[in-house]
Structure formats: C-alpha cells, structure tokens
Amino acid sequence: MEKRHWRRIDNGGLTFTELGFGTAPLGNLYRAISDEDAAAVLDEAWETGCRYFDTAPLYGFGLAETRMNRFLRSKKRDDYVLSTKVGRLLEVCAPEDRTGIGKFFDTPSRREIYDYSYDGVMRSFEFSLERLGVDKVDILYAHDIDLFNHGSREACDARIDELMRGGYYALLSLRDQGVIKAFGVGMNEWEPAQTMAERGDFDIFLLAGRYTLLEQEALETFLPLCEARGIGIALGGPYNSGILATGPVEGAYYNYDPAPPEILDRVRKIQEVCSKHGVELREAAIRFPLLHPCVVSVIPGGQSVEQVKDNKATMSAEIPDALWSDLKSAGLMREDAPTP
Template identity: 70%
Template sequence: MQIRHWDRIGNGGLNFTELGFGAAPLGNLYKAISDEEAHQVLEAAWDGGCRYFDTAPLYGLGLSESRVGRFLKTKNRDDYILSTKGGRLLEVCPPEKRTGIGKFFNTPNRREVYDYSYDGVMRSFEASFERMGLDRIDILYVHDVDIFTHGSKEASDARIAEFMKGGYYAMLALRDQGVIKAFGGGINEWQVCQTLAERGDFDLFLLAGRYTLLEQEALDSFLPLCQKRGIGIALGGPYNSGILARGPSDDAQYNYSNAPKEVIEKVRKIHATCEKHGVRMIEAALNFPLLHPSVVSVIPGGQSVAEVKSNREILGKQIPSALWADLKAQGLMRQDAPV
C-alpha cells in the first residue's frame, strides 16, 4: 500500500497508509459483533496493508479502544500509527442512563461526560492508555466540539472556548514533550476545524464526511488554509454514512440519518455519471479525497471482513479523467476540486 509521509514540525513525522481503519464500528455501532469478529476485521485490515488505526472513547463507550488495543498488542509498535480522541470522560451508570442507546449495542454501562479542560483531556488520555494497554499513542484529537454534537453554534462555541483555554494546552504539552507526535481535531464540520486552525497550532484534522464525492465546500477556505500551513487531513466517512457506497435508494443513509431527497437526487446523478464511464460509484468515492494534497489517509469504517476487503480492493483504482470532467461539467463537483 502507498505511504504518505507527513512531517509538519520537523519531529520525524508519521508514515500514513493511504487507507486507514476507522474503528467506530468495532464499538458495536448499529449492531453488536463479537470480540472474535472484531479481531477478524482488524486482521483483515492489517493483512490488506492498513497501518493507521483510529479509535475513540465514545465508540462503544470504551469497547472499540479495548478491541483495537488487544489486537495491536500482537504487532510491532513501530509498524503502525494509532490515534484516539479526548474531550469525553466515561462514568459508570445504570443501564437505562448509558450513552448511545439505540446507536451502540451491548456496550459497558457508561455515560459520556464532556470535559475539554486541561485536566479533563489528560484524564481522558490516561484512561485511553488503560483501555488499550499500549505504550504509545501517536495522535490525539479533540473530539466533537461541533454543532452536530452539541446542538447549536452557541454551544459549539462554548466548547471550543473551554478547549482552547484548557485542553488545547494539554495536547500542546503532550506533543512538545514527545509523548504524542501530533494533535488536532476529530470533527464533523469543516467550519469548526477552520476555527480551531485559526486559533492554535494544530497538526492534523480527522474530518468526517465533509470532503467527499458528494460535497466539497471545504475547498472554500479550510483546505487552502491546511495546504498553506502543512496541516494534514485524515478523511473519515468517505461514503457519507453509506449513500456513496450503497447507492441512492429511498432508505439511504447520509450523515448518520436517512438521506434527504435532494441528497438522494444528487447521488442518483453522480451514480448515473459513474456508470456511464464504467466506474462504480464506490470506487470514485474512496479514491477521490486522496487526490487532494492535504489528505494523508482516507479511513472508512468496516464492521465485516467483506467490507474491509472491498475497501482494499478498490483503493488505487484508476479513475478516468473524463469522469471528473463530466461531473464538473454537470455541476456535480466543484470546478476547483483537485483531480
């Protein structure tokens, strides 16, 4: 698998595989899987050449971190990159009060407590170490200081302010002391990523679903800023929650919910254009983000061995330039999108 070397501040940097593994599904997202099934999924990712693994305390309320850590203990620590996230602490609670009911299944009975303070981020980081049982975490992202998570711009701004007064300095200290190689944000909105980038010395952003075959508004200002500052982008959610992988059906998922009609209609046009050029839409969707110079890795999730193997098989698929030109001519892709 192709490697993309990234080194923004001259500390040796990190070698990202173009295909990473997003471990949210291993937290029993939308359905429960066994520890053995999770191990098989991770083994398939490793066998396919993936060496970048991303997880978070939220995913299965610690379950994903535990499963990822258990697997990676069997590997040479210098052979992979590992990222997790901070900003949430997990507290034991009664079953009926646990976080993620209806979203995460068969998880520990814990509830999330947002804490973006200096001490909160340090405690979260330490708890991640305990759950994973590993000696080193390479990247720490502040998790979900966005509108999608907190419900309004005012609430998001308050969380950003809390983080920039406290947790930011915890991450900065961890990086400058060499405990981690890099820090940044794992966020669903490029506008919030840009706000952080303008206020601090961030290295990387894990941007979920906001630079895809379906939407490229991040080209307005955020991605040019990243290019200027050498900030790397790990692109999560390249299928926009599934619609770019499974196609424009009436029950298609977009942004973790049922897709709006206008999104389904746009995807229907993209799908038809891909078919006209003999390209599967899922192939174009996975490979498109990697054409941007700031993207260091694309990290779709995978909850089955078949999904993981499918992603690996289509990585690097040569997409005819005529497809990109046709999408741009129809107004289905930004004219300034690198292709």
C-alpha cells in the same frame, strides 16, 4: 498499499496508509459483534496492508479501544500509526442511563461527560493508554466540538473556548514532550475546525464526511488554510454515511438520516457519470478525497471481514482522469477541486 508521509514540524512526521481503519464499528455501532469477529476484522485490515488505525473512548464506551488492545500486542509499535480521542470522560452509570442507547449495543454501562479542560484531556489520555495497552499514541484528536454534537452555535463556541483555555495546552505539552507526534480535532463540520485552526497550532484534523464526492464546500476557505499551514486531513465518512456506497436506493442514508430527494437526485446524476466510465460510485467516492494534497488517509470503517476486503478492492480500482473532468463539466463537482 500506497503510503503518504506527512510532516509539519521537526519531529519526523508520520507515514499513513492511504486506506486507514476506523474502529467505531468495533464498538458495536448499530449492532453487536463478538470479540472473535472484531479480532478477525482487525486481522483482515492488517492483511490488506492497512497501518493507520483510529479509535476513541466513545466507540462502544471503551469497548473499541479494549478490543484493539489484544490486536496491538502482537504488533511492533513502529509498524503502525494509532490515533485516539479526548474530550469525553466515561462515568459508570445505571444501564438505563448509559449514553448511546439505540446506537451502540451491548456495551459497558457508561455515561459520557464532555471535558475539554487541561485535566480532562490528560485523564482521558491516561485512560485510553490503559484500555489500549500501549505506552504512546501518535495522534490525539479533541472529539466532536461541533454543532452536530452540542446542539447550538453558542454551545459549540463555548466548547471551543474550553479547549483553547485548557485542553489545548495539554495537547501542546504532550507534543512538545514527544509523547504524541501530532494533535488536532475530530469532527463532523469544517467551520469550527477552521475556527480552531485560526486560533491555535493544530497539526491534523479528522474530518468526517465534509470533503467528499458529494460535498466540497470545505474548499472555500478551510482546505486552503490547511494547505498553507501544512495541516493534514484524515478523511472519515467518505460515503456520507452510506449513500455514496449504496447509491440513491430507497432508504439510503446521508449524514446519519434518510437522504432527502435533492441529495438522491444529485447522487443519481453522479452515479450516471461514473457508469459511463465503467466506474462504480463507491470506487470514485473513496478515491476522490485523496486527490487533495492535504488528505493523508481515508478511513472508512468495517464490521465484517467481507467489508474490510471490499474496502481494499474499492480503493484499488482504476479511475480514469476523464471521469473527474466530466463531473466538473456537468456541474457535479466544484471547478476548484484538485484532480489529476
């Protein structure tokens, strides 16, 4: 599998596989899977050549990190890149009070407590090390400081302020001590990511669904800023929650909700251009983000061995350069989107 070496400061940097693995599905996202099935998925991801694994306390309320524990114990620590997240503490609660009912299934009874303070970040990091069974992680992302999770611009701004007054200095300290190689923010929106990039010395952002074959508004100001500062982008959600994998079928999902008519129509037009070149929509979708120089890895998830194999096969497809040109000519891709 192709790799990309990223280095922003003088600490050696990190080498990412272009195809990473996001572990939210291993936290029983949308349906429960067994420990044995989760282990088989991780083993298959390793067999495909994947060496970048991203997780978080939120994913199954500790379950995804715990399932990673057994898998990582058989691997040499320098053979993979590992990221997890801070900003949520998990509190034991009654089953009916747990966070994520209807989203995560058969998980420990835990309630999320947002905490982007200095102590909150340090505590979250310590708990993650215990669940993962490792002595260090490579990247820490402050998790979900965005409108999608906090409900209003005012609430989002307050959380950004909380991080910049407290947790940011914990992340700086961990990086300066060499405990982590890099830190950033994992989120669903590029606008607050730009705000934080302008206010602090962030290394890498995990951006979910905001630079895809369907959406390129991040090219306006955010990605140029990242390129100028050497900030890396790990791109989650390359299929915009599903529609760029399934195509414009009935019930297709876009950003976790049923796709509206205008999105279905645009995806249909993109798919028609792809078909003319003998390319499947999902093949173009998973390759497109990697054409930008800031993107270090694309990290779709997988909840079955078959899905993991399919991700690898999809990533390996040949994409003719003319496809990108035709998408631009049809007004279906921004003219300033980097292409071969």
